[in-house]
Amino acid sequence: MTFASSSPLQNVIVDIEIYDINGQRVAQKFYEGQSISSSTKPYTITWTPPRDGTYSVRAGIFSAGWQSNLSWNDTAGVARTTNAPVVTPPVVTPQPPVTQPPVVTPPTPPVTTTPPAGSKVNIWWPSNGSSVTGVQPFKALIDGVDQNSYQLFWQVDGGQLNLMPTVNDGVSHKESLVDLSGWNWQGNGQYTLTFVAKSATGSVIGQQSVKITITH
Secondary structure (H helix, E strand, O other), X not given: OEXXXXXXXXXXXXXXXXXXXXXXXXXXXXXXXXXXXXXXXXXXXXXXXXXXXXXXXXXXXEEHHHOOEEEEEEEEEEEEEOOOOOEOOOOOOOOOXXXXXXXXXXXXXXXXXXXXXXXXXXXXXXXXXXXEOOEEEEEEEEXXXXXXXXXXXXXXXXXXXXXXXXXXXXXXXXXEEEEOOOOOOXXXXXXXXXXXXXXOOOXXXXXXXXXXXXXX
């Protein structure tokens, strides 16, 4: 896989990810402290799939510390496997920057078993005030607790609660893939997204809201 940029980029992160047919990320490799110029520069990811199937390759460029997404390509490549060979993605060039969530990999906090009442819900994506479209991964968690010790839901504009499953792709958190193409009931395109955490007994132990704008 090669990258090139018309304007030189310094101290950036090159991120390569592989997703299965269900949209779940199954592999990731990123390179920090990279410099990219107009000449192409190769990057590789090697991964052995657990089963035959079709896998998509996605690639992006982020500023240092994962602060902002400079470029993202959801269709960097497609790999179809038979007898589970090692998958090496094709050579691609990233598309112009679009709004996509950064892949956040924070340090793993110390784990406790039971989240207390008044726990803070840490929303990874979407961030407050972001403009989004299409299918987006809603990501959030309560820091410092076992992610299986509570349930997390998302709701829009005070509507129904939607359960978010626990995902462990390096750092355990809650995540749901949500299709925003049908969100059209607000004329100004602005929606209030609320994440609600509940204990095993169903009591609300924390919640946090952000405002997002849907573009079609």
